[in-house]
Amino acid sequence: MASAANSLRLCLRTSRQASSCLRQPQVRVPLRRALSTTPVRWDNAATEEKDGVEESDYEFNRPYSNPGEFLQDFLRKEGISKADRAQATRMLETWKQVPPETQQEFDKLTRDISQEIAPLRRPVKPRRNSFWNEEEKDPDLITDEVGEDDFEEDDILSMGHGKLEEHREFREYARIAVWEMPLLSKLAKPFEPPTADQPLRFRYTTYMGEFHPADRKVVVEFCPKDLKDLTEAQQLKLKKLAGARYNPEKDLIKMSCERFEHQAQNKRYLGDLVQKMIATAKDPTDMFEDVPLDTRHHTFKAKPKFPVEWRMTEERKKELENLRRQALLLDQAKQKEGTLISGVERVQAALAAPPEPAAREPVMVRAGARQGARQGRAPMRR
Amino acid sequence: MATPNCLRCLLVRPSVAARLPAARQMITAAAPFSTTANSRAAGGPQQGKGKKAPKPPVKGKQMNLSAFKKKRDVDKSKPPLPGERKAYRKRILLSNNNALPVPGLQDVNAESMLQTSNSGKVLSLPDAVVDQLRAVEAFKPTQCWGVFRKPSMLVRAETVELMQKMQKAADSQQALRLVVTGDRITGKSMLLLQAMTHAYLNDWVVINVPEAQELTTACTEYAPIPNNPTQYMQQNYVLKMIQAIRKANEKLFSRLTTVHQHPDLPQHVPVSSPLLQLANSAKEADGAWAVFHALWQELTTKGYGRPPILFALDGVAHIMKMSDYRSPAFEQIHSFDLALVRLFADCLGGNVQLPNGGAVLASTSRNNSPRTPSLELALLQREAEQNKTEVPKKDPFFRGYDERVDAVLKSVQVLRLDRVSKAEARAVMEYWAASGVLRATVDEATVSEKWTLGGNGVLGEMERAALLTMRL
Numbered sequence: 001m002a003s004a005a006n007s008l009r010l011c012l013r014t015s016r017q018a019s020s021c022l023r024q025p026q027v028r029v030p031l032r033r034a035l036s037t038t039p040v041r042w043d044n045a046a047t048e049e050k051d052g053v054e055e056s057d058y059e060f061n062r063p064y065s066n067p068g069e070f071l072q073d074f075l076r077k078e079g080i081s082k083a084d085r086a087q088a089t090r091m092l093e094t095w096k097q098v099p100p101e102t103q104q105e106f107d108k109l110t111r112d113i114s115q116e117i118a119p120l121r122r123p124v125k126p127r128r129n130s131f132w133n134e135e136e137k138d139p140d141l142i143t144d145e146v147g148e149d150d151f152e153e154d155d156i157l158s159m160g161h162g163k164l165e166e167h168r169e170f171r172e173y174a175r176i177a178v179w180e181m182p183l184l185s186k187l188a189k190p191f192e193p194p195t196a197d198q199p200l201r202f203r204y205t206t207y208m209g210e211f212h213p214a215d216r217k218v219v220v221e222f223c224p225k226d227l228k229d230l231t232e233a234q235q236l237k238l239k240k241l242a243g244a245r246y247n248p249e250k251d252l253i254k255m256s257c258e259r260f261e262h263q264a265q266n267k268r269y270l271g272d273l274v275q276k277m278i279a280t281a282k283d284p285t286d287m288f289e290d291v292p293l294d295t296r297h298h299t300f301k302a303k304p305k306f307p308v309e310w311r312m313t314e315e316r317k318k319e320l321e322n323l324r325r326q327a328l329l330l331d332q333a334k335q336k337e338g339t340l341i342s343g344v345e346r347v348q349a350a351l352a353a354p355p356e357p358a359a360r361e362p363v364m365v366r367a368g369a370r371q372g373a374r375q376g377r378a379p380m381r382r
Numbered sequence: 383m384a385t386p387n388c389l390r391c392l393l394v395r396p397s398v399a400a401r402l403p404a405a406r407q408m409i410t411a412a413a414p415f416s417t418t419a420n421s422r423a424a425g426g427p428q429q430g431k432g433k434k435a436p437k438p439p440v441k442g443k444q445m446n447l448s449a450f451k452k453k454r455d456v457d458k459s460k461p462p463l464p465g466e467r468k469a470y471r472k473r474i475l476l477s478n479n480n481a482l483p484v485p486g487l488q489d490v491n492a493e494s495m496l497q498t499s500n501s502g503k504v505l506s507l508p509d510a511v512v513d514q515l516r517a518v519e520a521f522k523p524t525q526c527w528g529v530f531r532k533p534s535m536l537v538r539a540e541t542v543e544l545m546q547k548m549q550k551a552a553d554s555q556q557a558l559r560l561v562v563t564g565d566r567i568t569g570k571s572m573l574l575l576q577a578m579t580h581a582y583l584n585d586w587v588v589i590n591v592p593e594a595q596e597l598t599t600a601c602t603e604y605a606p607i608p609n610n611p612t613q614y615m616q617q618n619y620v621l622k623m624i625q626a627i628r629k630a631n632e633k634l635f636s637r638l639t640t641v642h643q644h645p646d647l648p649q650h651v652p653v654s655s656p657l658l659q660l661a662n663s664a665k666e667a668d669g670a671w672a673v674f675h676a677l678w679q680e681l682t683t684k685g686y687g688r689p690p691i692l693f694a695l696d697g698v699a700h701i702m703k704m705s706d707y708r709s710p711a712f713e714q715i716h717s718f719d720l721a722l723v724r725l726f727a728d729c730l731g732g733n734v735q736l737p738n739g740g741a742v743l744a745s746t747s748r749n750n751s752p753r754t755p756s757l758e759l760a761l762l763q764r765e766a767e768q769n770k771t772e773v774p775k776k777d778p779f780f781r782g783y784d785e786r787v788d789a790v791l792k793s794v795q796v797l798r799l800d801r802v803s804k805a806e807a808r809a810v811m812e813y814w815a816a817s818g819v820l821r822a823t824v825d826e827a828t829v830s831e832k833w834t835l836g837g838n839g840v841l842g843e844m845e846r847a848a849l850l851t852m853r854l
Contacts, residue, residue, distance in 0.1 A: 292778035292779070294779060296779055327826035327827075327830075328826070330826060331825040331826055334825075340823060340824070340825060341812045341815045341816050341823070341824050342815065342822070342823040342824070343814070343815035343816075343818055343819070343820045343821040343822055343823070343824075344821045344822070344823075345823075346482060346815060346816055346817075346818050347482070347818045347821065350482050350818060
């Protein structure tokens with residue numbers, strides 16, 4: 001969709017007659033978003049986000065149909081410098097001198113463009129009662145499926161044409177790959193690792209010019225230790241400010257933004273945010289000393305490693321050899337002494353030995369006659 | 383009221399008399415008086431003639447439902463009485479006549495566990511001490527006493543270390559406050575038993591809580607102490623405990639005499655009567671806590687020949703959390719609000735001094751222990767402090783810590799019971815082989831094998847690998 005809008009815009013630009021007012025170099029309105037595929041929405045949201053930022057002075061709060069309207073609106077503002085005011089007044093006078101038909105033409109052009117673009121901006125809703133979205137156009141087909149069954153015997157079928165076209169396309173890209181791509185290496189720059197004063201690492205995503213909802217996303221990563229102008233305490237405060245975006249295992253803060261439409265906007269936002277965080281971390285009014293660093297969002301994973309002391313080095317081999325020799329010597333010495341104990345031999349010796357004189361059976365004796373019986377009592381076993 | 387009914391019985395209605403069966407009248411005629419069943423009496427003359435009894439008339443094919451029924455083996459034997467199974471499970475056998483007596487096995491004496499030279503030797507328990515230990519339930523059913531002829535134990539390096547600490551504390555009239563911890567079946571309860579043995583041999587008084595969970599899992603009765611309703615006494619348990627202490631320290635108690643008045647006892651015990659009399663005055667659960675309190679007061683009096691005290695408790699994790707008891711308002715009672723547990727905790731934390739010296743030993747359990755984050759952390763911290771390594775910190779965002787437990791464990795010592803060395807393993811295996819239980823030649827190869835199989839010298843695992851296996 002974006003590419004279609006893009007091509008439309010390019011077509012419009014080429015076919016448009018340059019109006020006389022634009023040819024005048026004085027009228028340089030900083031039109032940043034004169035044409036966009038997104039609806040205009042900067043009256044509240046944008047101003048709230050960047051309150052106090054100077055850039056908002058140069059951005060539009062509402063759509064203007066011609067430069068005169070913008071200049072009038074601009075002059076109505078308070079707090080613009082005298083030089084600006086003088087220049088704007090001069091420009092407005094120039095605009096007023098422009099002939100009215102040209103002015104109307106300008107208005108018409110703006111209206112036309114917005115009318116042309118309106119269907120592109122409109123969200124495509126799937127039809128509710130359609131079956132498999134049959135009405136939807138299939139841009140991947142190589143024919144347009146219109147009147148393709150009518151064969152007038154003077155040409156090959158449109159399918160064949162489509163196939164040939166496809167083949168031509170392949171060959172074109174192959175040609176590019178062989179002849180033009182190698183020339184790109186001339187433009188290659190050697191990789192320069194980031195220096196110490198570039199602590200922020202940004203990550204972008206590209207889908208090679210195709211539209212994708214994630215292509216605006218920008219991710220920034222940085223290590224609080226790399227910010228050299230922060231003290232230890234300030235670094236700790238920065239980590240606490242980052243909250244769940246801080247990875248204690250890698251000591252990295254990682255933040256992402258896809259709030260704005262363009263990558264550059266998102267990157268700018270992240271850059272500003274990092275600046276703001278650093279400024280807050282440096283602020284000595286509250287250093288968050290009573291708040292411990294929270295790492296509950298992170299699961300520390302212990303990665304078992306082969307213990308160093310288990311490594312079979314030459315010294316370890318010698319040590320083991322020595323231990324074994326000593327063990328053998330100990331066994332031999334015990335065998336010579338006769339103190340090596342064997343369970344089986346002990347049992348066999350006990351079985352072969354003459355039985356112990358049987359202990360006398362305990363006999364029930366009257367209470368009065370206990371004295372005599374006590375000597376002959378069998379040894380009590382627990 | 384009964385008369386009309388009785389009168390009615392006399393009236394035999396003619397209709398009933400007429401309906402009496404005719405067959406019965408005939409049988410009566412054949413055998414006017416017989417004790418046998420009618421059928422027998424009727425078939426008698428036919429059998430006498432040698433003829434078979436007539437078969438019952440065939441009724442045609444019938445379904446025999448009983449063929450599909452399961453035959454039930456009705457067990458006619460008596461089921462075991464209540465408590466009998468548990469008694470069998472918990473029985474403690476301390477001797478086995480089939481095992482061979484080990485020649486040259488020495489008994490432990492008062493000093494033998496203090497000598498470093500005895501480290502790595504197997505010594506046996508004297509009979510008198512065995513009785514005392516049995517009285518205070520120092521033996522556990524999971525220990526392998528029943529395999530050998532005579533209860534014996536390995537004196538380990540840690541044993542010597544602990545006994546020396548205990549003796550030093552007793553000599554300086556201080557209390558050794560120590561928690562024994564370690565992996566599963568490394569011999570923590572055994573170390574407590576050795577400490578008790580040492581205590582008995584040196585005429586100490588031993589108070590032992592064999593299983594701390596008995597105090598806190600709401601399995602024994604409890605009641606608020608009359609003059610201190612925020613604390614709870616456990617009368618039945620305390621009564622049992624007093625009886626155990628009395629039985630184990632009978633000689634000592636008959637020698638010592640009371641020095642204090644005890645007005646609130648169930649029986650009057652005058653001053654300078656023997657402690658045995660005081661202990662004997664606990665006859666019923668009602669006054670048991672008062673007697674225990676008085677006994678504790680007497681034992682912790684400075685001087686008067688009072689012996690050092692060993693207060694031991696096994697399974698310490700159970701007392702380091704909320705107990706399962708409930709207050710009258712149905713709120714959970716903290717274990718430290720149970721008076722006996724409180725006494726132990728105070729002794730362990732150093733709030734209650736032992737003026738005659740002694741030791742307060744607690745042992746963790748790895749089999750049956752609830753999660754107590756405070757205890758786990760405190761043990762790690764104390765250990766790190768002892769080893770002068772980095773002390774682990776409290777997790778600031780974790781809520782499960784218990785401040786009262788932290789306060790108790792702030793200054794205890796920790797003894798981590800580790801694996802046995804190969805020399806110790808060899809000594810104990812030689813004892814096994816000499817008893818005829820281990821049927822192998824104890825050389826370095828065998829020792830190494832069992833030592834490795836037993837998780838690098840975990841004694842319990844070595845026992846499992848060598849003794850409790852069927853592969854002999």
